Amino acid sequence: MFVLPSGTYFPLISPELEQLRRIIDEARQLNDPRGRGLRISRYQVDLWEELAGLPTVQAQREAWWQNLAQLSDQAQLVHLDPPEALQAELRDYQRHGYSWLSFLYDHRLGGVLADDMGLGKTVQTLAMIQRARQQSPGPPFLIVAPTSVVSNWAAEAARFTPDLRVRTISATEARRGTGLSAAAQDADLVITSYALFRMEAEQYQQLSWAGLILDEAQMIKNHTSRGHRAARTLSAPFKLAVTGTPMENSLQELWALFSITCPGLLGGRDQFNRVYRTPIEKERDAARLTQLKRRLRPFLLRRRKEDVAAELPPKQEQVLELELDPGHRRIYDRRLQRERLKVLGLVDNMAANRFEIFRSLTLLRQLALDASLVEEESAPSAKLMALSSLLAEAVEEGHQVLVLSQFTRFLTKARKAASSAKIPSAYLDGSTTDRDAVISQFRSGEVPVFFVSLKAGGFGLNLVEADYVVLLDPWWNPAAEEQAIDRAHRIGQTRSVMVYRMVSKDTIESKVMALKESKQELFDRVLESTGAAESSQLSAADIRALLE
Known part of the structure; x- marks a missing residue:
C-alpha cells in the first residue's frame, strides 16, 4: 500500500504496476551499468x-x-x-x-x-x-x-x-x-x-x-x-x-x-x-x-x-546412403579409431584444443569421401561411382546439374570422373579467375553440369537453369548448403528442383546428418517459430556423438 501526502492511498500490487515494473527491469538490464539514469533507446x-x-x-x-x-x-x-x-x-x-x-x-x-x-x-x-x-x-x-x-x-x-x-x-x-x-x-x-x-x-x-x-x-x-x-x-x-x-x-x-x-x-x-x-x-x-x-x-x-512465392515449383530432397567399398571401409575404420582416441583426449578442453579437434573431424569427413584424400592407400570411392551414374542419367534426360562440395580436392576428382564418362562440365572455386565466363558456360546450356565449391557458390549466383542439385558432403550447419541450393531454387525457376544429398553410410557423415537436424532448431525457433532454443555451436557432447 502506498499513501500520498494528501492521505490518498492505493495498492502497489496490481497488474498495471507489475507490468511497469517488468518494463523498467528489462530496460535497466539492457542499460550499460556504467551509465547514469534509466534510458530507453529509440530502437526499443x-x-x-x-x-x-x-x-x-x-x-x-x-x-x-x-x-x-x-x-x-x-x-x-x-x-x-x-x-x-x-x-x-x-x-x-x-x-x-x-x-x-x-x-x-x-x-x-x-x-x-x-x-x-x-x-x-x-x-x-x-x-x-x-x-x-x-x-x-x-x-x-x-x-x-x-x-x-x-x-x-x-x-x-x-x-x-x-x-x-x-x-x-x-x-x-x-x-x-x-x-x-x-x-x-x-x-x-x-x-x-x-x-x-x-x-x-x-x-x-x-x-x-x-x-x-x-x-x-x-x-x-x-x-x-x-x-x-x-x-x-x-x-x-x-x-x-x-x-x-x-x-x-x-x-x-x-x-x-x-x-x-x-x-x-x-x-x-x-x-x-x-x-x-x-x-x-x-x-x-x-x-x-x-x-x-x-x-x-x-x-x-x-x-x-x-x-x-507460391509460384515457385516444388523442391524435392532425397538422401542417397552409400555403402563404402570394403577396402575403403577398412581404411576408414582404422583411421577412425586413431582419431577418436586423440579427440576424446582433447575434448574436455574445447577452447584450447578446438583447432586440433576440428582438424581431426575434417580429416574424417574427407576420408568418408575418398580414401586417397587422406591416406596413401586408395580404394574405389562409392560417391564418385554413384555421381557418375547419376550425372549420366540426368544429362541424358535433359537436366542441368549443379554439383556442390566443401572440399575442392574432391570436387576436382568428381569433375575428372565426369570427364571420364564423357560428360562436359564447368568448374568454379575460389581460385577461378574467369568467373563470369565459367558461369556463362553453364547458364547458356553449353555444358550441362556445373561443379561449384560451397564457399565460391554459396551466394551471389543465380543459376535457375539448374534443376538438379547434388551435395557431395554434408556438414552440421545447414546454412551454407541452403544458400547454395537456393542458387537454383529461387525466383525465376520454372522447373521442379531435385536435391540429392550423398551420405557415406556408417561414417561421420551419418552422425552429421542427425546432428544437423537438432542444430537447425536454433535458427527456426528464433527467426521462424516459437519455443525454446539451444546453442548451435558444437559442444563437447556433440563432438563425442560424432565419434561414437
Whole structure:
C-alpha cells in the first residue's frame, strides 16, 4: 500500500504496476551499468509501445512515435508505389519490403532484411535507393558485399535502376591511382567489397554517406573483426544488413548485426548475453525467447519462400546412403579409431584444443569421401561411382546439374570422373579467375553440369537453369548448403528442383546428418517459430556423438 501526502492511498500490487515494473527491469538490464539514469533507446519500439499502453503511465505520443508504431504491426505499414524509374515489376511481398525499407530510411532507422535466399532482396533494396534519389539529391549510398558479389550488384543496378550513377571500387587507392573521394564523385551508389572496405576503413569514414548496406551481412557476424568494427563506426544515418542467414551458430551473431544497424536495441554485448543469450541458449527460457522476438520484430523482416512465392515449383530432397567399398571401409575404420582416441583426449578442453579437434573431424569427413584424400592407400570411392551414374542419367534426360562440395580436392576428382564418362562440365572455386565466363558456360546450356565449391557458390549466383542439385558432403550447419541450393531454387525457376544429398553410410557423415537436424532448431525457433532454443555451436557432447 502506498499513501500520498494528501492521505490518498492505493495498492502497489496490481497488474498495471507489475507490468511497469517488468518494463523498467528489462530496460535497466539492457542499460550499460556504467551509465547514469534509466534510458530507453529509440530502437526499443516494443518497450515504448508497452509503456504507452499502460493506463498508469502517460507516455509522450509525439509524431515520431505514432509513425514508428507502424513497425510493431507491419500489417498497418503504408504501402508505397514503386518509383517510376524502377525497371522491375515488384511482387506484393517485395512491395511490402520496399515500403518497410523506405520507412526505415525516412525515419533514419536501421534494420535487417532477412528474406529467404532467392526472394529478391537486391531489387527491394535498389527500389528503396531509387526512391531516395528521386526525392532529393545527396551523398551516395555505400554497398559492401563479398568480392564475388560486387559485379552482380553493379549488373543488377544497371538492370533495375539504370538512372542511378554507380561506381564500383575494385582496388585499393594505390592500385586505382585516385583517392576514394574522387572515385565516388557524383555517384548515387558506391559498391565495394568487404576486404577493401576493411582495408580503407578510415577513408570511408571521412566521406558522407546516405546509408550503409551490408550484403551477405553474415560475413561480419564476428563482433571482434575489423570489418564489423568498420561498419559499426561508419557514420551514416541509415544502416541495413541484408542476409538470408542472420544467425548461423549462436544468438551473439544476431546481436552483432543489430549492434551495427540498430545500436541500443539489444543493449551491450554483456547485457544481451545476460538478459537473452544465456537464458535462451543454456536455460531454454521460452518466455525470454518470446520477448526477444517481440523486440526484434519491428526491425527484422523475414519471409520464407513457401509463404510468399507460391509460384515457385516444388523442391524435392532425397538422401542417397552409400555403402563404402570394403577396402575403403577398412581404411576408414582404422583411421577412425586413431582419431577418436586423440579427440576424446582433447575434448574436455574445447577452447584450447578446438583447432586440433576440428582438424581431426575434417580429416574424417574427407576420408568418408575418398580414401586417397587422406591416406596413401586408395580404394574405389562409392560417391564418385554413384555421381557418375547419376550425372549420366540426368544429362541424358535433359537436366542441368549443379554439383556442390566443401572440399575442392574432391570436387576436382568428381569433375575428372565426369570427364571420364564423357560428360562436359564447368568448374568454379575460389581460385577461378574467369568467373563470369565459367558461369556463362553453364547458364547458356553449353555444358550441362556445373561443379561449384560451397564457399565460391554459396551466394551471389543465380543459376535457375539448374534443376538438379547434388551435395557431395554434408556438414552440421545447414546454412551454407541452403544458400547454395537456393542458387537454383529461387525466383525465376520454372522447373521442379531435385536435391540429392550423398551420405557415406556408417561414417561421420551419418552422425552429421542427425546432428544437423537438432542444430537447425536454433535458427527456426528464433527467426521462424516459437519455443525454446539451444546453442548451435558444437559442444563437447556433440563432438563425442560424432565419434561414437
